Amino acid sequence: MTSDSTSLPRTYSISELARMFEVTPRTIRFYEQEGLLEPQRRGQMRIYLDKDRVRLKLTLRGKRLGFSLAEIREVIELYDALPDGNARQLQRLLELLAEKRANLQRQEEDIRLMRKELDDVEGRCREALEALPENSED
Amino acid sequence: MTSDSTSLPRTYSISELARMFEVTPRTIRFYEQEGLLEPQRRGQMRIYLDKDRVRLKLTLRGKRLGFSLAEIREVIELYDALPDGNARQLQRLLELLAEKRANLQRQEEDIRLMRKELDDVEGRCREALEALPENSED
DNA sequence: CTCGGCGTTGACGTTAACGTAAATCACCGA
């Protein structure tokens, strides 16, 4: 058994988390500085919980989708104040969510169009390869 | 009639093109400097053809999908050398296309997951709104 | 002729998102 009693919560060190997501510790500290993470401390070491791991995952996903850290932070902040936020905050959060949805939709359209382009280019490319004379393997 | 004889090709000024895509002239010049556009010149003025317009459109779409200008340029360069490129170039182009496709696929997955997150957050948000006491609309 | 408007070329400034390096701390095992 690795743990008995009330199953102490799983924690992560900064480099552990860094390896999990293939980023550097620097990146993780930077995200904290930008208000995206709020790890515990033991002495002066940072202790990350699953909550932080999830946040980091969401942050990185947001980044891959082209959102800025500031955008992501705003969502996270509003989300954190969730069950007890005031009406204005909640309304703002709904606005943000709608914005993000619109973004995603435009991206999907862009992906569709980009795929068509890629198909086209690949087609021409293969034609060009066919037309190459020096194709006597050996 | 605005044009007779062999229907002269439609051209664009830099600010015209800029308006079409809601970017600044500076951006367009910058893209040229980075090898993404190659407009004609009349004196020292830049003259853009439909080919350039299409390139710009593709470039901006690529950007929205998170590609760097350098990545986009490499594709464009190889595409330009297309019908007569050597085998190594063509092979490289196919590699690039496959990379981009992989990117698009990961993005689609990210979009799917992000949508789920948004749905979840929106759900909680609406619950919180319901639970607000001060909702006696005057 | 000259004036306003658009275009051009430098050149330096700016922002986001980290990278990198130096100095310091803390614990752990030989």
Added chain:
DNA sequence: TCGGTGATTTACGTTAACGTCAACGCCGAG
């Protein structure tokens, strides 16, 4: 006790993708 291993803070550096500004050219209307 010492030396390595990993963590922390502070601070300056870097890259991509433009923004901004100055100085100049060209040209058509008045």
